[in-house]
Amino acid sequence: MCIQGSNLAFPPVLFIAQRKQQYLQILSALSAAPKQVHRKTLHDRGFTLVELMVTVAVMALLITVGAPALTHFLLQAEQDSALHQIKNIYSFARQEAVHRQVDVSICPVSEPLPDQCGENWSCGMLVYIDQDGNNKFNLVTDIKLRELYFSDAIAVTWVRNNTGFNLKPDGTTNRNGTFRVYLQGLSVNKNLVISNVGRARFAEETDSKRDRVWCR
Template identity: 30%
Template sequence: MLTLEKGFTLVELMVTLVIGMILITVGVPSFTEMYQGYRAESEIRKVQQYLMFARSQAVSYGARVTVCPISGTSCGSDWKSGFSIFIDNGAAATIDSTNGVTDPIIKQVDAFNSKDFFTYAGSSVSFTPDGLIPTNSTVGTFSYCPGSTTSENSRGVEVSSSGKVRFSDSIINCTSY
């Protein structure tokens, strides 16, 4: 008596594996682009939230609050390595002591992904006690580009002289300033 075995033949398994490998080979690059887009969106939203936080702290404390990448005791230029938010009581854009009290750091933001680019035209952004940007402070766009300086997934946050922080609708390019 012959019994019918249920299962797959070796040829059927090989064809299935080949089709699966072709689909993976075609699909992985699109997942990379999608991942870069999500990462850029997530990071630029964090930047927007930190800037809005700094503005609200300036109003709450009734003092100038500065956002900048710290290099020693003054603001540097490498935004990609992270930045600090601090109450700026003394000289502008400098962590210094006034009457024996050092400018308190409110928040420290970690470095961004080493493969990405994060730029801003100025070395700092300050908010006055009324939430505005001082006339001597740089206004412009924070640019975040995942993977390359001209990525299609680039995102930006604009800071206006009125202190308003919003997402940028313009084409973002992360070439250094």
């Protein structure tokens, strides 16, 4: 006996055997899938205790070795920042002197009175035009151009004197000298050397701690 339809004939026994084989394959695939998923889930669940302990030990070693170097790098960056701030405010004062064709003065900021000149460069710097010519900043008669303040960890000295200096309309200075920048925790101070013709250059030297005065 044969099943006829659409000009096709299949023996019933062969047809049933093929269907049975297909069902068995589907059931086998379904029964194997959860085991594979379960094994994958167990594998991706996380670190073992040994792996975690090794990771923590390596991290602790890196922190122990790298922390001092990172601290030194941050201190150097702060010192360099202060030095470049001095260079920038000096260059600004020199440009203003040439542009305005007048003397421009730079003096240390007074500790109790920021709008007056003092004797401690560590507290900051004041750039102004001394219109009355008394070598002192007067908030009423003189023109304040710019001011700069430093952090408590920075100490600055002007080797030539503690009263300040002037920049001439031709860009030269009435006093050559050196700005020394110190930072707590570093053994080397960074310098900004000013020549008579007004040129500025960077230099380094071992910190002698002979003339450091902190702003209080």
